[in-house]
Amino acid sequence: MNATIDGDAVEPQDGGRRIHFLDDRLWLGRLMLAPAIVYIVALVGFPFVLAIIYSLSNVTVGSEGFHFVGLANFRQLVNSPQFWVAVKNTIFFTVVSQIAVIVLANILAMALLKDFPGKWLVRLLILLPWVAPISLGSIAWLWMLDPIYSIFNWVLRAVGWLGPNGRYIWLGQPDLAMASIIVVDVWRLLPLATVIILAGLSSIPKDLLEAAAIDGAGVVRRTFEIAMPLLLPIMLVAVLFGVVFTVTDLIVVFVLTRGGPFNSTQVLASWAYFTGIDSGDLATGAAISLFLFPVLVAIAVVLLRIAKRTELT
Amino acid sequence: MSTVETRALTKVFSEVPAVNGIDLMAQEGEFLVLVGPSGCGKTTLMRMIAGLEEPTSGKILIGQRDVTALPPRTRNIAMVFQSYALYPHLSVYRNIAFPLRARGADRRTIAEKVRWAAGMFGIERLLARKPRQLSGGERQRVALARAVVRQPLAFLLDEPLSNLDAKLRTLARDELKQFQRRIGTTTIYVTHDQIEAMGLGDRIAVLSEGRVRQIGTPREIYSDPADTFVATFMGSPPMNLTESDGVLLGFRPESLMPKSAAIAFSAVTIPMRITRIEYLGADCLIYGVLQPPFPEGPAIVRTGAGGPPPCAPGDLYEFSVEEPDLKRFDRGTGLRCNSPRGERERHHRR
Numbered sequence: 222m223n224a225t226i227d228g229d230a231v232e233p234q235d236g237g238r239r240i241h242f243l244d245d246r247l248w249l250g251r252l253m254l255a256p257a258i259v260y261i262v263a264l265v266g267f268p269f270v271l272a273i274i275y276s277l278s279n280v281t282v283g284s285e286g287f288h289f290v291g292l293a294n295f296r297q298l299v300n301s302p303q304f305w306v307a308v309k310n311t312i313f314f315t316v317v318s319q320i321a322v323i324v325l326a327n328i329l330a331m332a333l334l335k336d337f338p339g340k341w342l343v344r345l346l347i348l349l350p351w352v353a354p355i356s357l358g359s360i361a362w363l364w365m366l367d368p369i370y371s372i373f374n375w376v377l378r379a380v381g382w383l384g385p386n387g388r389y390i391w392l393g394q395p396d397l398a399m400a401s402i403i404v405v406d407v408w409r410l411l412p413l414a415t416v417i418i419l420a421g422l423s424s425i426p427k428d429l430l431e432a433a434a435i436d437g438a439g440v441v442r443r444t445f446e447i448a449m450p451l452l453l454p455i456m457l458v459a460v461l462f463g464v465v466f467t468v469t470d471l472i473v474v475f476v477l478t479r480g481g482p483f484n485s486t487q488v489l490a491s492w493a494y495f496t497g498i499d500s501g502d503l504a505t506g507a508a509i510s511l512f513l514f515p516v517l518v519a520i521a522v523v524l525l526r527i528a529k530r531t532e533l534t
Numbered sequence: 535m536s537t538v539e540t541r542a543l544t545k546v547f548s549e550v551p552a553v554n555g556i557d558l559m560a561q562e563g564e565f566l567v568l569v570g571p572s573g574c575g576k577t578t579l580m581r582m583i584a585g586l587e588e589p590t591s592g593k594i595l596i597g598q599r600d601v602t603a604l605p606p607r608t609r610n611i612a613m614v615f616q617s618y619a620l621y622p623h624l625s626v627y628r629n630i631a632f633p634l635r636a637r638g639a640d641r642r643t644i645a646e647k648v649r650w651a652a653g654m655f656g657i658e659r660l661l662a663r664k665p666r667q668l669s670g671g672e673r674q675r676v677a678l679a680r681a682v683v684r685q686p687l688a689f690l691l692d693e694p695l696s697n698l699d700a701k702l703r704t705l706a707r708d709e710l711k712q713f714q715r716r717i718g719t720t721t722i723y724v725t726h727d728q729i730e731a732m733g734l735g736d737r738i739a740v741l742s743e744g745r746v747r748q749i750g751t752p753r754e755i756y757s758d759p760a761d762t763f764v765a766t767f768m769g770s771p772p773m774n775l776t777e778s779d780g781v782l783l784g785f786r787p788e789s790l791m792p793k794s795a796a797i798a799f800s801a802v803t804i805p806m807r808i809t810r811i812e813y814l815g816a817d818c819l820i821y822g823v824l825q826p827p828f829p830e831g832p833a834i835v836r837t838g839a840g841g842p843p844p845c846a847p848g849d850l851y852e853f854s855v856e857e858p859d860l861k862r863f864d865r866g867t868g869l870r871c872n873s874p875r876g877e878r879e880r881h882h883r884r
Contacts, residue, residue: 432613435609
């Protein structure tokens with residue numbers, strides 16, 4: 222405000238040459254966009270370009286030189302059985318957790334749409350996993366899934382499912398370990414999906430569901446023939462977020478299983494980290510992390526296209 | 535075809551009664567219009583009949599069957615919403631077919647009935663389109679076709695013409711009335727537009743503050759209003775009201791005529807200071823201020839536009855109203871005091 226007043230006061234003396242640049246819409250727009258652009262270029266664009274360069278080289282943590290090796294790293298990956306295990310795990314982990322997230326988020330959102338006493342508390346509890354840092358949440362899960370102290374084993378023993386000394390090694394058996402990381406991922410992504418779907422549900426005109434009720438449709442028909450199709454575009458957005466977060470995230474796997482046992486929970490993101498950072502092979506790590514990029518872009522394009530096609534105006 | 539009846543129907547929203555003990559009966563095949571200002575409870579009343587709102591007390595009977603506790607889908611009624619509520623992701627065909635599919639009709643019956651309903655409203659060529667590709671008038675027809683397709687016991691129409699422009703609305707009103715006559719299904723129609731109410735209704739129920747102020751044919755409502763609310767709500771411009779001999783005297787703008795033209799001996803002279811004259815094409819409105827013996831107050835006269843108005847702004851001009859056109863209302867209660875019908879309505883409401 223002061224600047225504008227100063228500018229106005231100075232202007233006549235300068236013969237109108239000094240126009241305050243904050244008054245210029247073009248410059249003001251550029252100025253407002255600058256932080257976002259700097260942020261994206263510095264924290265997303267630069268590492269991304271660096272990853273592409275690394276993936277085409279033989280650079281390691283300790284190397285001083287840089288040699289361009291072409292697509293050798295990718296060729297080596299495709300020929301490695303461990304890579305395919307990680308690809309398979311990533312797909313399984315993502316698909317199963319996203320199906321669970323969407324089903325549960327729909328149920329939760331529909332429940333939260335209704336008024337009931339203590340609704341704010343339920344909303345708060347549901348949002349909590351999203352608000353809490355992922356690493357903290359994962360560490361809490363690590364304890365809950367601990368072979369000795371696991372609260373789940375304790376409960377299962379208390380209800381008589383397990384014998385007095387029986388226990389599940391949640392993170393130590395391949396199938397249970399995969400199930401465990403899926404459960405934690407679902408727990409973590411459910412709040413976002415629920416909020417997105419809740420927003421979608423509240424935007425469906427009440428008239429439509431009432432008209433369907435009068436037209437003779439029961440709850441099931443109203444849900445699957447009216448509400449769900451109208452919700453589809455926004456549900457796809459939730460799925461897109463979920464897929465991207467799940468595929469690119471390594472924290473859950475890193476904290477809970479470190480990819481084990483026997484690589485049964487190794488996903489591309491965690492394997493890229495272990496190879497690139499822990500083992501110091503930056504080039505291969507970069508190649509692994511880049512591998513899913515075209516796949517994710519394709520998924521995003523397809524989902525957004527479907528969302529656009531089904532959008533209703 | 536069926537009767538629709540409410541008995542002492544009440545709906546209270548957080549201690550405020552939106553509908554307050556309404557007794558109403560739509561006869562078989564009747565076109566009953568619920569009219570009243572915003573917030574008078576007409577939409578709540580209709581939503582209770584549809585089953586979308588649970589009454590606080592009272593009963594709803596459709597075809598003599600108590601449906602008060604039944605969900606909307608088992609009441610076998612159809613409703614057209616103000617927004618039309620067409621399913622945006624379904625084609626016109628599937629929109630119209632929806633009530634039939636919900637009732638488990640077979641594919642052939644559905645196809646036959648959809649064609650029949652679409653034919654009734656002349657929308658066969660639109661069947662493949664999506665609602666967003668339709669004009670306002672076309673959407674309204676689709677909504678009506680969807681209501682008609684399963685031949686319900688009664689229609690509930692919630693201001694279905696209010697989204698149409700003025701020209702289309704007059705046309706749609708006529709079509710709606712003809713269509714209702716043709717299929718003869720009991721219809722309850724909600725509107726805040728008194729012209730629509732007068733034009734469409736076999737009978738009109740005028741609502742205010744959750745109560746029925748008067749039920750009657752359009753003619754009865756207009757020329758024999760039960761109280762000052764009905765008198766001033768129905769008719770545009772509204773009935774003029776002034777005080778005389780301890781009662782409220784009411785007269786319609788069109789019942790005022792130049793004193794020189796009055797022939798009846800029983801005419802009452804109404805002196806007015808003219809303030810403004812409005813030429814409206816088909817007729818002419820003369821605005822003025824009443825003069826003694828009446829207390830000073832605004833009044834409107836409507837004359838045919840055939841000749842020039844009998845006066846100019848600034849003139850003191852004498853109009854007269856014939857005795858049968860004068861309505862007298864109680865000053866305290868606003869109820870009619872010189873009409874047997876008024877008495878009856880008052881009794882009915884109690």
